Amino acid sequence: MRPSRLTAITATAAVAALTALTGCTEKSSGGSGDRVIDVTATDSKCEVSKKEFPAGHVELAIENKGSKVTEVYILFPDDRIVTERENIGPGTKQKVTAEVKAGDYTIACKPGMKGDGIRQAVKATGGGTVAKRDPRLDAAVAAYRKYAQQQADETLPKTQVFADAVKDGDIEAAKKAYAPSRIGWERTEPVAESFGDIDPKVDVRADGLEAGQKWTGWHRLEKSLWQDKKITAEDKTLADQLITDLKDWQKRVGKAEITPTSMANGAKELLDEVATGKVTGEEERYSHTDLVDFKANVEGAEESYELLKPVAKENDPALVAELDKQFAALNALLDKYRADKTSYDFTSYDKVGDAERKELSDGVNALAEPLSKLAAAVATKSS
Amino acid sequence: MTESQSESPSEPESTPSRRALIGWGGAGLALGAAAAGGAVAMTRTGDDIAPTAAEAGAAVDFHGAHQAGIATPVQDRLHFAAFDVTTDDRAAFVRMLKDWTLAARRMTAGAAVGEGAYGGLAEAPPDDTGEALGLKPSRLTLTIGFGPSLFEKFDLADRRPEALVDLPQFAGDNLDRNRSGGDLCVQACADDPQVAVHAIRNLARIGFGKVVIKWSQLGFGKTSSTTPDAQTPRNLMGFKDGTRNIAGTETGRLKKFVWVDEKDGPGWMTGGSYLVARRIRMHIETWDRTSLQEQEDIFGRDKGEGAPVGKAKERDEPFLKAMLPDAHVRLAHPESNHGATILRRGYSFTDGTDGLGRLDAGLFFLAYQRDVREGFIRIQRNLALDSLNEYIQHVGSAVFAVPPGVRDQDDWWGSTLFSGEA
Numbered sequence: 001m002r003p004s005r006l007t008a009i010t011a012t013a014a015v016a017a018l019t020a021l022t023g024c025t026e027k028s029s030g031g032s033g034d035r036v037i038d039v040t041a042t043d044s045k046c047e048v049s050k051k052e053f054p055a056g057h058v059e060l061a062i063e064n065k066g067s068k069v070t071e072v073y074i075l076f077p078d079d080r081i082v083t084e085r086e087n088i089g090p091g092t093k094q095k096v097t098a099e100v101k102a103g104d105y106t107i108a109c110k111p112g113m114k115g116d117g118i119r120q121a122v123k124a125t126g127g128g129t130v131a132k133r134d135p136r137l138d139a140a141v142a143a144y145r146k147y148a149q150q151q152a153d154e155t156l157p158k159t160q161v162f163a164d165a166v167k168d169g170d171i172e173a174a175k176k177a178y179a180p181s182r183i184g185w186e187r188t189e190p191v192a193e194s195f196g197d198i199d200p201k202v203d204v205r206a207d208g209l210e211a212g213q214k215w216t217g218w219h220r221l222e223k224s225l226w227q228d229k230k231i232t233a234e235d236k237t238l239a240d241q242l243i244t245d246l247k248d249w250q251k252r253v254g255k256a257e258i259t260p261t262s263m264a265n266g267a268k269e270l271l272d273e274v275a276t277g278k279v280t281g282e283e284e285r286y287s288h289t290d291l292v293d294f295k296a297n298v299e300g301a302e303e304s305y306e307l308l309k310p311v312a313k314e315n316d317p318a319l320v321a322e323l324d325k326q327f328a329a330l331n332a333l334l335d336k337y338r339a340d341k342t343s344y345d346f347t348s349y350d351k352v353g354d355a356e357r358k359e360l361s362d363g364v365n366a367l368a369e370p371l372s373k374l375a376a377a378v379a380t381k382s383s
Numbered sequence: 384m385t386e387s388q389s390e391s392p393s394e395p396e397s398t399p400s401r402r403a404l405i406g407w408g409g410a411g412l413a414l415g416a417a418a419a420g421g422a423v424a425m426t427r428t429g430d431d432i433a434p435t436a437a438e439a440g441a442a443v444d445f446h447g448a449h450q451a452g453i454a455t456p457v458q459d460r461l462h463f464a465a466f467d468v469t470t471d472d473r474a475a476f477v478r479m480l481k482d483w484t485l486a487a488r489r490m491t492a493g494a495a496v497g498e499g500a501y502g503g504l505a506e507a508p509p510d511d512t513g514e515a516l517g518l519k520p521s522r523l524t525l526t527i528g529f530g531p532s533l534f535e536k537f538d539l540a541d542r543r544p545e546a547l548v549d550l551p552q553f554a555g556d557n558l559d560r561n562r563s564g565g566d567l568c569v570q571a572c573a574d575d576p577q578v579a580v581h582a583i584r585n586l587a588r589i590g591f592g593k594v595v596i597k598w599s600q601l602g603f604g605k606t607s608s609t610t611p612d613a614q615t616p617r618n619l620m621g622f623k624d625g626t627r628n629i630a631g632t633e634t635g636r637l638k639k640f641v642w643v644d645e646k647d648g649p650g651w652m653t654g655g656s657y658l659v660a661r662r663i664r665m666h667i668e669t670w671d672r673t674s675l676q677e678q679e680d681i682f683g684r685d686k687g688e689g690a691p692v693g694k695a696k697e698r699d700e701p702f703l704k705a706m707l708p709d710a711h712v713r714l715a716h717p718e719s720n721h722g723a724t725i726l727r728r729g730y731s732f733t734d735g736t737d738g739l740g741r742l743d744a745g746l747f748f749l750a751y752q753r754d755v756r757e758g759f760i761r762i763q764r765n766l767a768l769d770s771l772n773e774y775i776q777h778v779g780s781a782v783f784a785v786p787p788g789v790r791d792q793d794d795w796w797g798s799t800l801f802s803g804e805a
Contacts, residue, residue: 085505096505261506326592362469366592376507 035059037122039107041088042066046109046118055102055124061095064088068111074098075106086113097379099259100124137260137378140307144263145256147303148188152250155184159246163239166221169231178225179289180344182218185246186293187300189273190266191256192249201245205283216241219286226286264308264375267301271368274298279361281349291337291346294360298334298367302327305374312377319370319377326367333363440519440574445491447788448654449642452524453726453751454631456610458572461602461730462579463660463747464587465530465565465781466594473537477801479593483527483569483586484795490578493520496585512588514581521575525582527796528658528783533566542800544652546643546754547784550659554767555776562662562779565597570658570749572728576603598779600662602730602747609726615689615697619665619731619744620774622682623689626697629726640724640758641751643787651799654787656751659725659759662732662779665745670774681770683710709770720765725750725758745775755782 036059038049043066064070067090074082074096082105083098102124108117159181165173185192185203193199200208202217209215216238224235277283278294305312305323313320337347352360443451470476486496497510534543569586573579580601587596606618607625610632615623629636638644643652670678679685683692683706691701691712706713717724728751733744752758766772786797 083505094502265506322592362595365595366469369588369591372508376504379504379506 036061037107039063039072039109040065041070041072041109041111043068043111044118046072046107046120048107048120048122050122051120052123052125055100055126057097058100058124059095059097060085060107061093062088063093064090066090066111069113071110071113071117072096073106073108073110073117074100075108099261102126134311136311137308140311141258141260141263143307144304145258147307148191148253148256148258149250151184151188151300152246152253155181156243156246156250158184159243162221163243166231166239167236169236171225171229171231174221174231175225175287178218178222178287179284179292182289182293183296183344185249186273186296187270187303188253189297189300190262190269191253191258194256195249195252198245198249198252202242202249205285207282217245218242222284222286260308260311260378261375263304264371264378267304267374268368268371270297270301271364271371275361275364275368279357279364281352281357284349288349288351289346290349291334291352292344295334295344295346298327298330301371305371308374308378312374316373316377319373322370323367323374326363326370330363330367333360440521442492442520443522443524445488445525445789446791446794448790449656449788450524450526450785451491451788452526452570452572453641453656453728453785454609454629454637455524455572456522456631457605457608457728458522458524459574459603459605460572460576460579461605461747462571462576462583462599463568463602463749464571464583464599465568465597465660466587466590467597468533468536468566468594470593471536473801476537476593477797479590480797480801481795482589484789486585486589487525487582487796488789488792490515490582490585491520491523491525493518493523496589512581512584514584515578518575518578521573521578523571523573523578523582525586526570526572526658526785528568528570528785529797529800530565530567530781530783532564536566539800542649542651544643544649544657544784546647546652546657546756547782548755548760550755550780550782551760553763553777555772556780557776557778558780559778562598562600564781565783567594568658568660568781568783576601600732600747600779601734602732604731606729606731606746607727609728618746619667619733620670620678620682621686622678622684623697624729625727626684626689629724636724637726640753641726643753647753652784652786653799656753656785657755657758658783658785659748659750659752659755660779660781660783661748661777663746663748664743664776664778666741666774666776667744668741673774680707681711681774683707683712707770709768711766711769711771714765714769715762720762723758723761725752725762751785 034050034053035057037053039060039062040047041062041064058074060072060074062072062085069090070088071084071086072088072094073084076082082100083096085094085096088094105122105124107120107122110117158177162174162177162181165177189199189203192203200210200213203219204213204215204217205219206215206223220238221235221242224231274294274297278290278297281288281290283293284290305327309320334346335341337352338345443455445451468476489496495511495513495516500509500511500513500516503509531543531547531549534540534547569583571579571582573582583599587594605616607628608616609628609630611630615626618624629640631637641656643655643657645653647653673681675686679692683701683703684690684697685692688695689697690699691706692710693702693705694700701712701716703713703716703718713719727749729746729748731744732747733742735743737743750759786799789796789798
């Protein structure tokens, strides 16, 4: 909202506007007070109202009383970021929430938004898991973790078929095995990407390479098969490397940090992947198997959504109704591009015209917009 | 507030606070739509109010008998968007119109959409996109219109106004389907382009799943004013445009030529209007190589002062017979069109280049009228012989029924169409 423009607002709107302003700091009522930590940041201090709090949902009510713009972080002992809020201007209040397990953490304020910041050691007490969360959400996270693991487990043998074909120098067999080998990865991409080092090795495109980075992974082989139309000795090495990197992913996927809100936003991220990569045909620019990835992304998003649905439905039934409708609509649209609903044999994307691409893009937007509201419908209420 | 009546109002020498810029040329139309029937009371009260309001970044009231953004003093910038409906759920579409109304009511007052752009739940995207934070209302107006194709949906066929005709093919049309038509439109006008773009962007976001943007157009430098300013704006051809346009204060002419009357029907359109939007590409490179004499002959006005042929001052009454038979002003003038008069509200555009080293520039022509058949169609048919046609081409086209204004806090865009009796 625009405080400087309040004068022009009608009385009703002004009330709403003021509510929105004061809404930045939630009232610590009804037993949630022990979950709210007041953080007072100045140019030289970072004061916290409590150094111990119960594990689970925690909220920082931040006030910047200094003269510099500041940032506030909650950090794991190894400085991995639990959550952060940047750009907190002088004289403003912000709130940031997080789910934390029992253990030691650091709250850091960074006046001027640089350096290691002014630090306070804090402790989340209680059981080893997130406390007081709706058990249905715990079950949803557990089920999703299992799903992510299963996708990784199933990807390995399928990719082995692909890698073996490459190593045999069999272009046709390799082409056939390429898209199916990617489905499990595409379904759980946000989890896979949370390990920052794996994605650049297995799923990077030519335009995503950093200076000096060697191009490895699926898309490098895609180019050899479809564009160069030959398999080199180097490609055979890359095929083995792909298997090695995917085994690393398979091993680590169970350790991924997953929360109900990260599941919800992960679903939205899968649609973002579709919107920016698949709809445009950039992802599979040589093989044109974009619709296979597209379908897998939507399936992964739907899995997250279905697991969160029971809770979301209680908090926001209208949102759930809209999401059901838009998932169904997008799936129906995708089905137009395959003859057999049980196969992943989709129309080659270079055969999909501009008008159809716009229709797909519109379908993605229609689903992704309400999907971006799913996290709010499953976020643990702190009041 | 006094009304000075005169046939050729004297021009105040003050307030050049408004950029007299490139406006849209009535490229299709009508520089000098003089008052039909001669003498008209020109109310001058609006003259210096507009710049002051603009400087103050004031808010324009969203509510009223007519939608704001038609007779409202023309703002400097435009973002126009045409949408197609993607849902067949009438209730969902009506709900969206109500959500749009709430958002429009807030944005035109200078407030953010919904719960604002920050301070909400960290894990969820903010309601408002945020780029208008701290900006003034900037006289933002949002005006909605319903295209002919909307009436093929939601069982609305019997509510389509007779006056909302499909535009015929006009001589020289070269229309791009991707820049034409639309089930509905929103015209956002503001003095700050960021405020106008923010408004369309946030409405589009609220619309996902119900409507999608079909095409949109940014515009700058109003070409026709509805305030008889000291400075008449110029179009990209360098000519003053809209000298005798209908002013926002000319209640009589507005009633006669712009607002749909109760007896016109259908009832749900009373107080509304009809909008024709045309994207008119100007071949400015060839125009700029044209001799001054030819340029002035084509328009029928001189380039410096804007005076009609044979006259000394811009606001002198045009003497049509002094102009060449194919001069633009002569052919567009009400006297040549059975009195047809429209309210022009166009903007200039420059959308990069066309790949052939030429600017993709021209006039985004917007005209409001009481009946499209008696207004735009009549005039545009007469312009088939316009010598200006060598330098312009109509490349986009749309027509919309613009419903009456949102009456109060409980009313919403399109309420008369979707809930009233026929």
